[in-house]
Amino acid sequence: MTSTTDSGAGTDAGTDAGTDADAVRPTLRGLGRRWRQRREAAAHLRRLLPYARPGLVALTLAVHVVAGAAPVAFMAGTGFALQRVVTGEPATGWLAVALVAFVVQQLLAPVQLVLSRKVQRRVDAACIERLTSFAFHGATLAGLERPDVADRLAQAEEAFEQWTLTPGAALEGALALTARYTQLVGAVALLAVVVGPGAAAAALAVALVARVGQTEGFFRWGRLIRSFGPLRRRVTYVRELATGTRAAKEIRTLGLVGWLEDRYVAENRAVLEPTWRWRREVYGAPFVVYALVAAVGSVVALLLVARSGADVAAVSIAVQAVALCGRFGVIFPESDVKLVYGRSAWEAMLELEDAARRTGAPARADGAVLRPAREIALRDVRFGYTPDRPVLDGLDLELRVGTSTALVGVNGAGKTTLVKVLTGMYTPGAGSVLVDGTDLRGLDPDAWQRTFAATFQDFLRYELTLRENVAMGAIAHVDDDEGVAAELRRVGLGDWLDGLPQGLDTPLTRAVPGGRDLSGGQWQRVALARSLFAVRHGAGVLVLDEPTAQLDARGEAEFYDTFLDLTRGVTSLVISHRFSTVRRADRIVVLDGGRVTEAGTHDELVALGGEYARMFEVQARRFTDGSPPAGPAAGHADDDVEVAP
Template structure:
């Protein structure tokens, strides 16, 4: 019986110790994370800000002591005059009180200046930490993790709410007030050892209740309402973002979007409100405990003063100390802001740990493990399989493919065959689930911006449209050539965008976005030329592998064919991978690879695959017949513009010519 009771008590105390340790450990880890960000932001500013924080925490209590001494010396000064020792003592204490207030004002002004400087540096440190974490992710699968998305969204919301501009000041206020509260508790202990203990206990109960109330709200947002808040933020963006304004107005979506945003936001916040309502009782109990603790201490002070045990000066000091101990309680907005900032700092550092550079799997011993120098890149895939996270069906299955240096390869296939996935794997954006991918014998992820730069160039179908100048949009393909207008001009000319320089008001320095002074937006076709020019700049900068993943989907067949042919001519000394669903555009590639069911179904040049009568031949003839039907329809319906009919027929000539053969 005694042994069972002892084991039960050990379990209970162990559970209580674990809960208490967890309550302390999490806030401590968060606070340490914020301290790390402060240290990274500016070490000297952190030191001086910490020094001022401590000084400002000590001054109120020193001033309170001086005030009590002054009050105690007033009767003597009144009775004997200011020229007497009592009068001079009163003047001295009054001078110290005045100095305390003056020093506090100067310290506050100085700390505000330091906090403004620290907020700027802290913003940079936070952005740098999160940016390095996101860009340092070895592949895109980790960025798609829901937890990572939630943390990134939390950082974005924190910055958008401008709370980061109040972090340093809130931390300074919180630490100053806590320091002042501890000093006040020490002074009050000279009156009665138990008095600060009772008050701290009351404030601790209130703090626990307040923290519990806030934490339930934050936890509810992150665990239950985070997705709804992100969706509400997305809907809000649809209401205010200029790119979607036209479609919203044409389809009359403004009212629906407004109602959906309101409903989604309220649904997300209802989770918070419900969680906090369920904990409102803790706030009531905490407040009642606090009032009871203060009543006990103040009643004792009044009682001892009434018995003549305390003078006016002592009563002043202890009364101010009772008020000062309140700095150990819940401090409202500063404490709430610091809680948000410390939690966010922990999330930011966690992102750095979770999204650190991926560990590259070692290459086979017989193959070089570092990329070779300039020149065309060899691409080798062996037994590559890939499955997107959360999906059971693999996109690629044991795919084998070798592309010799300098060869141009067109990758074709039906929608969903895995063409774009293959290009992302070759770029190192995703790690293969099985098998290996090597570029010149090295893992593709070795070709990072902080490693051997410029060896891979790619233009995706959803290429980026930077809200930067034309020079930057083209030159970002190779940073060393960013100021070389000759190289940029040649790339833009080869991409068919020479007229942009003459049409844009400020030439290379024109910002390609409305909303900026002198900014201009481009059409879809013009943006494609800019993106292609960026890829050509990368080739001129030393890229040995060029990937075009359907960047010309908006062009007609003939324009795409002419562009691909021009690119093949310009990149003869570069390994080239062309991805398109239009087979007429890739007839001049050295080699055509047909993907089907996640594998290489056919492999050969255009004539060989067409003669074999397989999948490629059927797809090619089907497209040729469709384009021929379109041309015949144009011939019958356009009786006035024969040139237009010829153009339409010309678009299909590339497909129909080979089909007829």
């Protein structure tokens, strides 16, 4: 019986202990996780220190320590001076201490600011260089197009655009905390000396509880703000769409002003409503608890001071010290906001680099150009933007050096994707790209990409001078005015160039005085001149993606007439829906379903009677009778609505 009772009691006790342990474990796990997060945050900041240089960091810390000690010396000076006045003794010495401390504090304030800004600028300059280097050399195009990478890149760019909440500001804010904690240590030490350890312990507890509450809230808030990145990016896009000039004509002519205003409000509310909700959760009830704990601790510390029977000096010092400890529950403007948002920008940069490594970052090149001697071949290449939807599916293609190849196919056949794989911007999931028999994976991607002179369908319109717009094809030769002018004349812009008052120095934007805006056709000619300028200075492969899409009929005819001359002796790949262009190529390739289905000359493919012949018949019929195509070819015309003569 006794045994059974003892056993039962033991079981109950064990159950209660187990319940208590189960209740404690999540709390301990949470504390452990939070401690690890703080250590990781500190480690991130330490990685920024070398950018600021040790000498500057040491000097800044020393100034912060002295600036933090000055208020403590002021408290001691005023307190002991007051005691001397009460007792009728001379107070000159202690008043001098207080005065010197006050003057030192005032003099060091601008020095702290200057040194902090210098730390920030050095760190930010290094971070911008690192971010730029990553974008140019450390990331593949596939990596930059990933949504998670785009969110982090936008966050880092936003920080540097504002120039306030940057990684440099985070390090500056962390160093500035030295002054605050110097004040805290000094105040608690003074309190322990003049009143006793009890009051000092109570005041220290007030400061630490208040500070932990503040930093914990800021830490949680910073993580939440980062989670809103995709939503903020959408707001930014809608705002730039509404305020920029790129879509201004369509917005007004289509009557989209009201719709865009409503959309902007909706996107903003999608960010602000969860922001408000999370703000109440983070800064609501938890801060009430922290405030109550701090208030109780402050009252306890003051009661201990009152019961200690201390003299006037001790009471004066103690009241100031307790007040200083209580103020640790407020936001430190020189540190807290900068630490949360600036460190988030730095962490976004680190995650960007990690994402680039996972994507397979290319190595930097030494400026060399890889020129194929015999052929470029794609063997059984497979690639898809998502694993379940291949764009290129078992593609085989040879580009013989010194010949022109034309690529045709319906929209979505994979023509532009093929170019991105060919140039090394994307790595095929299977198969290989061979340069004279060597797999492209074993070659320097930057050097390989410099082999190409490409005019893409969505070519860039640089808001720079005409000279720079053309010389972008081989920017090292930007001073070759003769070459720039020659290529502009080759693409039919000679007379226009002669009529420009500033010639090659004309800015191609109306945003600056004397600038010119161009028509779509003129911009396309400038883009063509850019590629030809690159060929002029060593590029060995010319890629033209819809090279006449924005030219008028006469300009298109002129281009066709000079096409062979423009590409003679160059390994060229032309993508076009217009058969008057492709029929002049040495070899024509039809792409369908992510693979080559037909290849040959124009006459050979027409005689074959396959897909190419049917598409050619559609265009020829439009030329001859101007009526919609009929019969079996009509379906192909519907698939390829962009086909034009």
